[in-house]
Amino acid sequence: MATALDGLRVIDLTSNLSGPYCAMLLADQGADVIKVESPGGGDDMRRTPPFIGGESAPFMLWNRNKRSIVLDLKSEEGKEALHRLAKGADVLIENYRPGVAERLGIGYEALAAENPRLVYCSISGFGQTGPYRTRGGFDLITQAMSGLAAICGPKDGGPHRLPIAISDVSAGMFGAIGVLSALQARHTTGAGQHVDVSLMESAMQMQVYEAASYFATGEIPARIGQAHRGSSPYQIFATRDGHMALGASSQNMWPKAAKILGCEALVDDPRFAQKADRVAHNDELVALLQERFLTRDTKEWCQAFDAAGIPAGPVMNHEEVFTDPQVLSRDMVVPVEHPAAGPGRTLGTGVKLKSTPGGVRRPAPMLGEHTAEVLAEIGMAPGARAAE
Template sequence: MPGALHGLTVLDLTSHLSGPYCAMLLADHGADVIKVERPGTGDDARRMPPFVNGEGAPFMIWNRNKRSVAIDLKSPEGKAALLKLVDGADILIENNRPGAMDRLGLGWDVLHARNPRLIQGSISGFGQTGPYAERGGFDLVSQGMSGLMSINGAADGPPHRLPIAISDVAAGMHLAIGLLAAVEARHRTGRGQMVETSLLESALSFLVYEAAHVFATGQRPARLGQAHRGSSPYQAFQTADGWITVGAGQQNFWERLCDILEVPELVADPRFVTNADRVANNDVLVALLQQRLLLQPSQHWLDAMDAAAIPGGPILHCDEVLADPHIIARGMVAETEHPHTGTFRTLGVPVKMSETPGSVRRPPPRLGEHTAEVLGTVDGAGPASAAKNRRA
């Protein structure tokens, strides 16, 4: 069955992670994503280690389900080829610094005049407007400037960067939401629009608890280490043989946890009566609970919490979670065949749809693999003529 976005043609002019991730989300759900790359070098992510038979594994993860064409956008011929693709495209995505597309002669005004139904998505470090618009941005920079690093890490330690590229992934997700909203708006107006976000704003969007703290109190949120700003107990604990998570801030969960740990007296302790009390006295509470949890191995506590319907789980390493039977059952490890690497394993599609499910259909493309296929059909049965058939 075709995916939900079958019939949409997307031009992916992006590189690295944020833009390609956005385009991948659309491709997973059926859009025809044409990745436009520099001849000879392509997307810089192609050279990120580790490598499998010469192919960059990170590039392969977030560029599946796409076709690749090699076009020199600085040449007249390359610009002409792209503009022909624009004629039949629904969406164009780019993640250059603001102004870069204008300098190429391919800015929003040019593209919108050429195809008024085109929706253009842009990701930059700081956005298309504002005092910092001209600055270059990376995930590291946005994590630091958004406040994320100031609240991450040990309570008495230095600021800490999340070891995942959370700004890049979040920007890709936010832009995908915006692009789909623009497609829906186009059903009513018949016109495309510019959609943009930034790494900084995407990182900032995660400060839901911290923004509430600042707006309500006017004070700077402290770094809490493992603790949660609004719920307790709600963190990782060490057991006799490892680590588990315990999410028992809700009152009924808290009372059941005290029964399991054989400390029923804590329920009536004035320091821990309500969730707000427990948050205020979290350090003392954690020390008391930790003493009990060290007495038994992880599986003992996980079984007891399961029986009492208390949320919690093991802390798994990445190789463990990718082999976990639940993850496999949910289709979060997918396979396809790649001409260089053979069977290629990648992450599955996290959003499940009953009627038009997303899927991993194509391996990540080799540089320029589909240039002849795409550009050779642009005046025939390919993307240009798709404009006649795409959704209103």
């Protein structure tokens, strides 16, 4: 079956997570993604644990569906190969520090002069302009500088880094959105363009409630633990045998939830009458509800809320997640066979297209696995010195 991005050729000059994740999203939907790696080890993520059969599990997850070639971009032959690739490509993605691609002679202006239809996506820590443009920007740093770490963690503690690479992953997502937007614009203009995405701004985009609140009140958003800035009750509660989440903040759901919890009297309490009241008195409400949650098991509560049409669910660990019937029915755990790591599993694609579905078609490549193949496609001999 055809995929949405059949025929689209993408050159992936990226390493680590943000850029490779962006390229993976395009590869999952059928783009031919050629991952260009450097001699002497390639993408540094190849050395990131845990390992299976000597291969990095993280690298394999977000580099599936790609072909790998090795090019020495400091050599004339390597640059020539890259230029030939870019001439026939639709998209190029890079996540060097701003200025590095230009020094290598493979910046946007140089490649667009040879291929005006090229969509060139740059992902960096702080963007291609501004006083911080040349700074390195790891996920940790941009979580700290975007305001994200300042609002995470317990109310009475210090700032926390989210234990997920949210700046990297969201930058990869915004990069893919930018690429697809530029490709759509190309249908009208006939020309490609430079897409500029940063980890800093991607992390800021995640904070819609905080931005809205600050712009409206001028007050710096405080750490509020797991509470929600605009909804209550809307958080995780301990049960008799574990933990569960309840989202019963809407005005029509709150009385139903209170009845299930045996707290009907709270509905008429002026502290909890309206949504804004409940947000203002969230700590008091949570303390009262928590006593009730401890009287029954998670499964019992979830079944009761589900029957009433109130969003609720258990807090599941990853073993539970990856064996959950909903997750499995949606093909979010996919078998994959790697030439070195052997049979394994990877995440499925989160974007489901009915007529042109994406998916996992091939495992992550071995370093330089497709160098000869790709060089031949651009008219260079398999033994060319480009990869040395």
